[in-house]
Amino acid sequence: MTKIIKTSLLLLATISVVACGGKDDKTQPEAVYESERGEVAEMTMSEKIKLGEDIFKGKGNCASCHQTDKKIIGPSVKEILQVYDKHNADLVSFLRGNEEPIVDPSQFIIMQANLEITKKFSDLEMEALIAYMRSL
DSSP: OHHHHHHHHHHHHHHHHHHHOSOOOOOOOOOOOOOTTSOSSOOOHHHHHHHHHHHHHTTTOGGGTBOSSSBSSSOOHHHHHHHHHHTTOOHHHHHTTOSOOOSOGGGHHHHHHHHHHHTTOOHHHHHHHHHHHHHO
């Protein structure tokens, strides 16, 4: 009887280790978007711009502070792109939280909460957002 209990406990422990073991993968997978054509393949520029618009107005919460050509809370999209292009700076790097603000640093404190959102964008989402901004 003792042998059966020991064997059962050993079996239970082995199953627990196997079932709960392995690496804990906390990274989020790249977001995948189907194109309008129903494919998961490369998106067309118009599809990226549409996705970027959805992100700008929705998930990214960008539209709450930025308009196309008028400063409301934050600088306009056109001003942002103009300054980043003039200084040959990397807007994506800023949106990922890797660069200091160059457009209106005094307003940066307001932007910090949204940077927590943009830092988590997939490469495709970030590319789409920039494509939309440049299309305005």
